[in-house]
Amino acid sequence: MKYGYYPGCSAKSTAPELDATTLALIDFLHLDIKELKDWVCCGASSMHSVDKVLHTALSVMTLDAANAEERDIMVQCPACLAHVLEAKEVLSKDSELKSDVLEAVGKQVDANMKIRHFSSILHDEYGLDKIREKVTNPLQSLSIASYYGCLIVRPPERMQYDDPENPMVMDQLMSTCGAEIVQWPFKTKCCGAGTAISDTDVSLDLTYEILRMAKNNGAECICVLCPLCQNNLDLRQKKIEQRYGEKLNLPVLYYTQLLGLAFGLDPIMLQLNRLFVDPFPLLKRKGIL
Amino acid sequence: MQELVKKAKELIESKEVDLLIGYQSDGEKGAKPLFVKNTQQAEKLIFNQYCLNNLVTYLKRPDVKALKKVAVVAKGCDIRSFVMLLSENQVSRDAIFIIGMTCDHVVSPDGTGENEKCTTCKVHNPHLADVVLGAPVPEKIAKDKPVHYAQLEKLNAMSQEERWAFWQEELSRCIRCYACRQACPLCYCERCIVDFNTPQWIDTRSNPRGNFAWNIVRALHLAGRCINCGECERVCPANIPLMLLNQSLQEEAQEKFAWEAGYDPESQPPLTTFRKEDDEDFIR
């Protein structure tokens, strides 16, 4: 295992807790993962509809950055993952697009590296057994609904993440940490983050459905991996509660934060205090903190 | 040698066999076949590293087949061809008395050094015989270890065009004397396909076409059967490296069908059987 970490722009702006916890886990588990020096923004979510060549070129530059360090790529943001995987596809066979992209990049770039999401790496490269050994603070009796979002599993041929209808990677990570996992139908439903600015009502409707469904199925908190989902579910929860007149109070945590908790890492280092829906009462009630 | 002569005399005297086929010396550094029918002839029998001929080849001959019982002096490698004859119903085990000779190695056809075939030999000690003579020789290669022929490497390294040119040059000397066929213990057809003219599959002329087709069919008919005795190449008056073809197919049989000829008389030659899961990468 030798990966270069591609954090993407969200982790460096709106979701610093994702970045911080990722680095904390890498450190704690002694993984050979290092942030790529020359990674580039993937251009999500608008670039691909503006200029296909430049859009692809952005991701190709990230691939090139990994080549330079002779590392495979570890990604945290599903949008980034989709785009670097797409770029790898483009480079894998000759096409006009490929030659245009390489011309834009100005050099030959090979794409023989592995590209994987951090959760996949933890799940089947590091392995659940080793994770179980590291758990010192089991998340016992905490009912967690894992919410994967729409991007990480789609399109399945490209993402190769897990069963697109019922992914289990995070569920298994969480149950390994001792949590109760909630089976619920909206694991991969769209949260509408893409329209959060342009048509907030649509986004609120969708997000409400997700939160409500999680709660109805017995979830006490939600575990996410996508910075946009996290934002949408966490930041807008208060507004949703007001709008639909329903108390939800569902903390929305990154899986990295929950793993960190199970490993006994410091909650402040895990930046739990940065969440809008305060998780501390719940965690204290459960005896996790 | 005493042992061999004694055994031969015993067999002849007791009339257990009608004929014994062995080796006699041929000059200082040579040996040639000897047909022994009386004890006096048996005195001439020898066995040494110059005994290159695969005498099993005589067992396919109708006049030898017609005899009630024949003894044959055979090295392990020769016995592999006997095993193939058995498996293909060409000899009756009861009609042949095999005097197996342990053998460290024989000389190369030009009389200098160890014969190349001995470097891949797994049967320095005869694996099927009625009597084994000579001191046991340690086997150097395990039975289940695949054999690799070093001399193929050069050919394999060539480009397709180079191989074509190589063989056209080599085969241009073929005079179609059929020494390769006649000396081969496993070319036993009553009527060779080349002598078949409805249709004339193979041009009988020693022109490029005929020579190419002949050498294809010869190698093909030995595919999965050749036991690497090297006789065809040794007897070729034109010095054509025929064993390259045979060995290439031996390697194929080994790689694709996990098969080596001439060890187990109960098993079927690979082209008369199949496995459903046989490799078919080359088929679209």
Next chain:
Amino acid sequence: MSENWEPKIITFVCNWCTYAGADLAGTSRFKYASNIRIIKTPCSGRIDPMFIVSAFEKGADAVLISGCHPGDCHYNEGNYNARRKFTMMKRLLDTLGVDTRRVVFAWCSASEGIKFSRLVNEVTESIKKLGPYTDYHSLNQEER
């Protein structure tokens, strides 16, 4: 290579799968290159490796051999036997420096009319790129 040279592709097929597949291509009107000449045998097991040699001798630029998919043989196992023979023949031709890009083996079932037509077109195209098989045809000289 003459201007209007067209490759000659001699094709050996089994009666039950590929011949029927070729018929299906016909009834479905899937167009394909007219360079092939089909010789029908009952089963791919009947296809003798020496057919390949004869075809080249008679001026073929490529040989296409096709039978039933494994398990589909009308005679249960003819194609399995054929597959072993073809394996050996291919290796032998390779060893002898024959251009084995010109010897194409395929499985094509009675329901694969579209595969058959594509196969013919692909082979024809690839042989057009390779040009006439002059190497082999040059063996046909009558003088020493």
Next chain:
Amino acid sequence: MAEYYITQSKMTALLKELASDSGMEVFGPVKKGNDVFISKMDGKTELCLDYFISVNSIKEAIFPRFEPILKYKLRSEGVELAELPPIKPLVVFGGHPCDAASIPLMKDLFSWDYKDHFYLQRLEKVVIITLACVEKDENCFCTSLGGSPHGETGSDILLERVSKDGWQAKIVSEKGKKFIETHLDFFRDTITPEKGIPKLQDKDIPVMFQSDRVKKWIEKNFDHPLWEEVASNCWSCAACTYVCPTCHCFDITDDATMWEGVRTKNWDACTLPFFTKHASGHNPRSQSYERYRQRISHKYSYYIDLFNHVSCTGCGRCSRVCKAGVNILDIVKRIDEESKKGEK
């Protein structure tokens, strides 16, 4: 008469020059592995001049392994005869006197009841340049059949080695003379004979049997068990006959596509199992020793009846090539001994 010499390098140059000229066929010694073969050359062929004796004889230069004798094309109007390739002038270099000695024998045969103009025309056009022997081995027995290591019979030019790299050229025939005159430049050098150049005398190859005695025995002993004893290890290939300078059997085969055909004269051999196989399936010479008996009897008896000459020059090629250990000299010597016994 003028004396002619030629160096090895000039000879090589001459043959290469002739070989490059498409109007002429040139045969010379070419090395392959440890052996030398008299092969058809082109301008690029590397000649080998350092050898004892070639595996094959010069026979195939004049009597090709295969030769078209009739060609036709089928037209809608009917059959149309096609032209045969012309018989080109040719030079054969590198045989020994035992090769050349076969020429008159073969000529007798091919101009016997039927005149084989393919052979005869080629014979008219060939220049045979023979190398007198400087070496011998245990298989050589030309002297037993009236030959000589420096015999001239059949040659047009005989080259006798006079130095490490040169020969003196002896004109044997008119054709030889003309050839030297045409290529005089190459034969102009004078070479001072060196000392210590080995020369083979007749006595170096002792006479080992009497062929007339052998014939007498053969005539009377068709069913003698000796035949089976001496030839049972023969495995019936044609190597001996195809390297033999005097074996001359051929077969006629037809080869046709739909629209054209060719009839070819093809080497064949009495030692091959199918040679005498009848359509009925019966084979009068079904066993290998019977076939080998035919070979010896033909050469040492039947041929004499027809042409008053043994059809063997004592070159020993058949014995050298036979890996089954059938040795013609041993066999003929055995027969001679048997015959001697009988005389007493």
Next chain:
Amino acid sequence: MARIGVFVCWCGSNIAETVEVSKVAEVSKSIPGVVYSVDYKYMCSDPGQELVKNAIKEYKLTGVVVASCSPRMHEKTFRKAALEAGLNPYMLEMANIREQCSWVHNNMDEGTQKSIDLVRMMVEKVKRNKPLDDISIPVTKKAMVIGGGVTGIQAALDIASGGIPVVLVEKESSIGGKMSALDETFPTLDCSQCILTPKMVEVAQHPLVQIISYAEIEKLEGFVGNFKATIRKKARYVDVDACTGCGTCWQKCPVKVDSEFEQGLGKRKAIFIPFPQAIPSRPRIDAENCLKLTKDRCGICEKVCPTKAIHYDDKDEFMEVEVGAIVVATGYKIMPVSAFPEYGGGQYPDVVTSLQFERMVCASGPTLGDLKRPSDGKLPETVVFVKCVGSRDPEHYHSYCSKICCMYVAKQTMLYRHKVHHGNCYVFYIDVRSNGKNYEEFVRRAQEQEGAQYIRGRVSSIYKDGDDMVVEGADTLTNSQIKVKCDLVVLATAMEAPDGIKQLAQKLGIGYDQHGFLTEAHPKLRPVETATAGIFLAGCALSPRDIPDSVSEGSAAAAKVLGLLSKDTLDKEGVVAIVNELTCVGCQNCIRVCPYNAIELKDICNRQGELQRQVAHVNPGLCTGCGTCTPSCPSRSIELQGFRDTELYAEINALAEL
């Protein structure tokens, strides 16, 4: 000297459009040996055949080449004509200039040139053909039907009624098949059991029918008229002959497991009959769940059995039957809900298949006809039916239409409304296909009179929200997204080829398509035959069918069997291998490769009876003419007549350049 006639067919414009037929006929005249050639508009017509016949007589033809369609189409026609004109039928060959020329090429020049080549190849072949005689082989007057569903039952009954004994082999422990699990049938709404059971009884009681239940085909050898089947009778642990079917054992058996017959909605015992009307009404023990067989405990059934019919040491048995013809009626299976993760993937008990729904409403079902939803037994007030689940979905599942779903969904909406008069039912559909007698009327009745609400569109997801099931989908008529809350979802999942069908097809040597359905010899003209003579197909083994179609095909296959077995002997094509005993050396290559064990060693003895040598010998009755033996023979001592080396070589040779 060969005298060959060439007959070039226009096939109307089918050939003539792309091939200059007159030129083909003209050029053919120049082929050596051709003495007559002609082109004609329809060679297969009566006047066309007359043309061939007259020419054979008039020109004393020794061989004929008909250049027209595929030999698979008309070779028999023309060979028969040749025979009538006194020419051995094997001296006629066909050049396929339609399917493999005019229909696949556009260019007239290319088509014409290729046709000329094809004619030339066949002329060269036919010049070398030898007259062959058909081989007469005895016929075993007995048939086997594989599959005891309604199709197989019908086939067995019809064959037996024709006086031919039948062996009916059924995989399960009772005949009856899928139909026995249905409630009422469309479009008449008559009770399935009521119409099937009498047939089951009839077939069971027929003196010429032998039912072998809980059995599978292990091996099939032989050929048309002379098959030898090995049947594996799976261990039943109950002696069928001793057992009286009294039922004490299954009443006392303490083990309860999900019933396959009830589609998992009800329970059965470890010793059981699948349903009360089972035939034979003899139980079997389910070895995986029986306490005695798994843990060596219990043994109650043995103790209570009054006839000592229980044998725990029972083993699979093999029986061989010789039959002359076989009907394959192996039916179908339907896809389980677990195959559809987007529809809950089997995690919601209230998403059921249509076959489960049949059991839920059936009066003999686990709830005795009281409609209760599986999760909590609640009466479903709203039911959503989803059609084309797994069908017509080439990207994910099957490309084909399962044919019967439109009709049974309409039926099920009615069955539902008959039970729950106030209930709502919705049907998501792509199209409504109702092309059968009274089918359209039936669907309209469901829609117009019985209150089924049809929504045109596909369903994207199904999930549970509280107590409700939620079906999300599209309504493509209003172009809107739609969400239906309901109590029960019924998925009309696709009909699929049953498990093990490929293995069975391979054992029988018959073809199957990419879906696993068995292939007919010709989709239109030989719909119940396979490419293997003597083996016939019927029902859903071929592709999805409804009951009337399946029953008709059962009868059709039976008619084929009766036709075949009506004669005492069968004429078999003379295309069999033959050995040249003069040159054969008995190396056994051909014996080893022969798929039919049709070759054996034969001793050649001299006049004193002493063994001289051994050669191969072909049993022409067993030889099927595959020709695998020929290339295996290094000396070409075994040849397949009709496809001899010299004939095939002549075809290659005909392609040599001018």
